[in-house]
Amino acid sequence: xxxxxxxxxxxxxxxxxxxxxxxxxxxxxxxxxxxxxxxxxxxxxxxxxxxxxxxxxxxxxxxxxxxxxxxxxxxxxxxxxxxxxxxxxxxxxxxxxxxxxxxxxxxxxxxxxxxxxxxxxxxxxxxxxxxxxxxxxxxxxxxxxxxxxxxxxxxxxxxxxxxxxxxxxxxxxxxxxxxxxxxxxxxxxxxxxxxxxxxxxxxxxxxxxxxxxxxxxxxxxxxxxxxxxxxxxxxxxxxxxxxxxxxxxxxxxxxxxxxxxxxxxxxxxxxxxxxxxxxxxxxxxxxxxxxxxxxxxxxxxxxxxxxxxxxxxxxxxxxxxxxxxxxxxxxxxxxxxxxxxxxxxxxxxxxxxxxxxxxxxxxxxxxxxxxxxxxxxxxxxxxxxxxxxxxxxxxxxxxxxxxxxxxxxxxxxxxxxxxxxxxxxxxxxxxxxxxxxxxxxxxxxxxxxxxxxxxxxxxxxxxxxxxxxxxxxxxxxxxxxxxxxxxxxxxxxxxxxxxxx
Ligand code: PHE
Ligand code: NA
Numbered sequence: 001x002x003x004x005x006x007x008x009x010x011x012x013x014x015x016x017x018x019x020x021x022x023x024x025x026x027x028x029x030x031x032x033x034x035x036x037x038x039x040x041x042x043x044x045x046x047x048x049x050x051x052x053x054x055x056x057x058x059x060x061x062x063x064x065x066x067x068x069x070x071x072x073x074x075x076x077x078x079x080x081x082x083x084x085x086x087x088x089x090x091x092x093x094x095x096x097x098x099x100x101x102x103x104x105x106x107x108x109x110x111x112x113x114x115x116x117x118x119x120x121x122x123x124x125x126x127x128x129x130x131x132x133x134x135x136x137x138x139x140x141x142x143x144x145x146x147x148x149x150x151x152x153x154x155x156x157x158x159x160x161x162x163x164x165x166x167x168x169x170x171x172x173x174x175x176x177x178x179x180x181x182x183x184x185x186x187x188x189x190x191x192x193x194x195x196x197x198x199x200x201x202x203x204x205x206x207x208x209x210x211x212x213x214x215x216x217x218x219x220x221x222x223x224x225x226x227x228x229x230x231x232x233x234x235x236x237x238x239x240x241x242x243x244x245x246x247x248x249x250x251x252x253x254x255x256x257x258x259x260x261x262x263x264x265x266x267x268x269x270x271x272x273x274x275x276x277x278x279x280x281x282x283x284x285x286x287x288x289x290x291x292x293x294x295x296x297x298x299x300x301x302x303x304x305x306x307x308x309x310x311x312x313x314x315x316x317x318x319x320x321x322x323x324x325x326x327x328x329x330x331x332x333x334x335x336x337x338x339x340x341x342x343x344x345x346x347x348x349x350x351x352x353x354x355x356x357x358x359x360x361x362x363x364x365x366x367x368x369x370x371x372x373x374x375x376x377x378x379x380x381x382x383x384x385x386x387x388x389x390x391x392x393x394x395x396x397x398x399x400x401x402x403x404x405x406x407x408x409x410x411x412x413x414x415x416x417x418x419x420x421x422x423x424x425x426x427x428x429x430x431x432x433x434x435x436x437x438x439x440x441x442x443x444x445x446x447x448x449x450x451x452x453x454x455x456x457x458x459x460x461x462x463x464x465x466x467x468x469x470x471x472x473x474x475x476x477x478x479x480x481x482x483x484x485x486x487x488x489x490x491x492x493x494x495x496x497x498x499x500x501x
Contacts, residue, residue, distance in 0.1 A: 004245075004246070005169035005170065005246050005354075006169070006170065006246050006247070006248055007170060007174055007246050007247060007248070008170045008174055009174075010251065011178070012170070012178060013174075013243065013244075013246070013247060013251070014256060014259055014263075015177040015178050016173055016177045016243055016333075016337070017240065017243055017244075017256070017260045018177075018259075018260055018263045019176075019180060019333030019334070019336075019337065020239050020243065020333065020334055020336075020337030021232065021233050021234050021260060021261075021263070021264040021334075022263070022267045022330055022333070023234075023330050023331060023333070023334035024102075024105060024330060024331050024334070025228075025231050025232050026267050026268045026271050026330065027275070027326065027327060028275075028296060028297055028298075028301050028327075029231070029232070030232065030268040030272060031208065031271055031272040031275040031296075031300075032294065032300065033224055033228050033296070034046065034208070035207065035208055035272075035276070035294055036296075037215060037221040037225070038212045038215030038216065038221055039208060039209055039210045039212055040208075040209040040210055040211030041211035041212050041213045041215055041216055042215070042221065044216060045221055045224075045225035046228070046229070046265075048222075048225065049222075049226045049228070049229040050261060050265060052437045052441075053229060053230070053433065053437065053441070053442075054229040054230075054232075054233045054261055055257055055258060055261045056426075056430050056433040057233075057235045057397065057401065057434070057438070058233055058235055058240060058257040058260060058261055059253060059254050059257040059418060059426060059430065060401075060404070060414060061240040061241050061244065062247075062253045062256060062418075063253055063414045063417050064079070064241050065240065065242065065243065065244030065245035065246075066244050066247050066253060066421075067417050068245070070245055070344075070348060071088065071092075071245065071341070071345040071349075072087075072088030072091050072092055072238035072241045072242060072344075072345060073086075073088030073089050073092065073345050073348070073495070074345070074348045074349070075241055075245065077500070079408065079410065080408050082496055082497075085496045086492045086493055086496040087396065087399060088238060088241070088345065089345065089491065089492035089493075089495045089496055090392075090396055090399075090488055090489060091237055091238030091239075091241075091341065091396055092238050092341045092345045092492075092495075093342075093487070093489075093491045093492055093495075094237060094238075094388055094392035094393060094488045095237050095239065095338040095339075095341040095342060096338075096341075096361075096365055097388045097392070097484060097487070097488060098237070098338055098385075098388060098392075099335060099362075099365045099369075100368045100369040100371075100372065101369065101372045101380075101381045101385060102331065102334065102338065103158060103161070103335055103366070103369050104150065104369055104372040104377065105298075105327075105381075106157045106327070106331035106332060107153035107154040107156070107157050107373070108133070108150065108153075108302060109301070109324045109327035109328045109331060110157070110328055111133065111149070111150075112301075112302060112306070112320075112324040112327075113320075113324035113325045113327075113328060114321075115306075115320075116309060116318075116319075116323075116324060117317045117320075117321060118317070119306075119316070119317065119320070121310075123307075123310065125304075125306040126303045128306070129298075129302045129303055129306075133147075133149060133150070133302075134150065134377065134378055135147050135375050136375060136376075136378055136379075137376040137379070139376075140376070140379035140383070140472050140473065140476045141376065141473070141475065142375070142376045142379075143371070143375070143376045144374050144375025144376050145375055146370070146373060146374055147373055147375060150373040150377070154369060154370070157332070157335070158362070160332060161332070161335055161339060161362060162358065162362060164336055165336065165339055165340065165358045165362060166354075168354065173336055173337075173340065176332075176333070177336075180329045180332060180333050181333065184329040184330055185267075187322050187325055187326050187329070188267075188270065188274070188322075189270075191274055191319065191322050191323050191326060192270055192271075192273060192274035192277070194319055195273075195275075195277040195278040195281070196273065196274070196277040198277060198280075198281035199281055199284055200280040200281045200282075200284025200285070201277035201280050201281055202280065203280035203283060203284060203290060204276035204277050204278065204279045204280020204281065205273065205276055205280060207280065207290035207291065207294070208276035219444070222441065223441070223445045223448065226394075226441050226442065226445060227390075227394060230393055230394055230397050231389060231393060232268065233260070233261060234334070234337065235397065236394070236396040236397035236400055237338065237393060238341040238345075239338060239340070242337075242340055242341050242344045242345075243340070251421065252422045252423055253418045253421060253422045254423070254424040254425070254426055255424055276290070276294075278305070279293050279294055279304070279308075281308065281311075281312075282307060282308045282311065285311050298382075301324075305323060306320070309323070339358075339361065339362050339365065342357075342365075343357045343358055343362065345495075346361050349495065349500060349501065350501050379472075379476070379480070382470065383469065383472060383476065383477065383484075384481070384484045386469050386470075387469075387481035387482065387484055387485045388484055388485060388488070390449050390485075391449070394442060394446065394449070395446060397438075397442055398442040398443060398445075398446055401434055401438050401442070402439050402443075405431075405435040405439065406435070406439075411430075411435065412431070415427065415430065415431065453468075453469065456468055458470070458471070469481065
């Protein structure tokens with residue numbers, strides 16, 4: 001087999017790891033999660049989750065990749081045979097599913113960065129998104145026709161991803177991140193600086209940072225912090241194992257993990273400041289409290305932000321462009337990292353060239369992603385995203401940590417491996433976090449998630465029970481939610497049963 005790819009420089013690896021971690025989640029998820037869960041007080045559970053689960057697992061995954069020098073399945077196989085290999089494939093298939101819809105969101109952001117220049121969206125930004133842009137079907141589960149306006153930018157997203165992935169680890173992924181990440185930081189800083197100098201910005205920052213300490217007594221706040229840290233740091237996706245498998249033998253592990261973790265959190269905090277400053281401006285314009293205008297996800301980026309851009313004095317087109325362009329950059333570097341998980345896995349398991357693995361892996365992901373460019377796409381995306389995150393990422397995190405700490409009993413071995421090459425040493429505290437704290441919190445989280453979803457206890461924003469997630473019908477939740485989460489596990493088992501070439 002050809003010599004294994006490697007990062008060219010230490011900075012290249014860090015850029016790539018930060019590029020994966022810093023994604024749409026930092027910009028449109030974190031600000032709202034923090035705001036909803038106690039504002040300033042959320043920093044306590046957030047830091048707790050970062051220090052007891054986020055960074056410890058990052059250190060563990062970096063160690064696994066560095067020690068076993070393989071894609072996630074190969075690394076787990078080398079750790080404990082086929083009984084462990086499936087965890088790697090599980091992460092890969094979860095990543096596969098995520099890549100199919102993540103690309104679509106980047107495609108929307110591309111469109112919106114162009115729309116910004118002439119504010120095509122008008123006053124009814126919701127109507128524009130769901131009507132003009134997405135041409136959304138009436139009912140969840142309906143596929144409807146292809147929406148060409150989404151399909152074309154989606155094609156462009158995949159072309160960019162293919163070019164970068166085909167160019168290889170060093171000349172593709174590393175180079176792209178070395179360009180995209182500094183650009184992203186510069187562009188996003190401009191957005192934040194403009195936002196905090198808007199009228200009413202202080203009002204938004206007040207709402208964001210005002211600590212509601214009573215929330216700390218609520219277990220859901222702690223669970224939210226853990227859930228967010230997993231997603232935000234790209235852990236338990238097979239990503240960080242894959243990326244660290246390209247590290248040269250002589251590399252610092254723990255230091256890199258701290259840098260990646262803190263860079264991601266720093267970006268998140270910056271995003272929180274920028275977004276809430278802008279929301280404060282909008283609330284002031286509308287004469288409403290900030291709580292009336294705050295929202296998350298698709299709604300925040302593609303409905304509320306266009307409104308803010310409309311109302312901004314001077315140079316608002318450029319501001320809008322820079323905001324959506326940051327989404328594109330943050331999204332692309334994360335998309336590349338998810339695709340790399342299955343490219344590495346396929347090429348090692350079946351002993352095929354990188355090129356073939358890109359064509360098979362990213363090729364099939366791009367074809368499936370067309371489903372999300374149809375008139376029913378947004379519903380499928382929403383359900384798949386919820387289920388794959390809860391019963392994919394969080395579940396893998398629990399299984400991975402539990403097996404390694406309690407069944408394979410590898411923590412001590414990993415500790416020695418990491419300490420041998422790292423400046424910052426890990427020890428008892430690290431093992432306690434992974435042996436007790438993380439499995440207990442994630443175990444409780446899983447139990448609660450299963451209870452809420454199986455007993456249909458989801459609530460709306462007023463606290464009324466609406467049944468399934470978002471109140472979607474049973475049949476839809478079954479095929480677009482449960483089946484998707486199950487698909488990842490079934491595929492993982494099938495791939496594990498196949499022979500290594
Ligand atoms: N860490 C990313 C974020 O915060 C999430 C992510 C990364 C999702 C890679 C998918 C793939 O947005
Ligand atoms: Na992140």
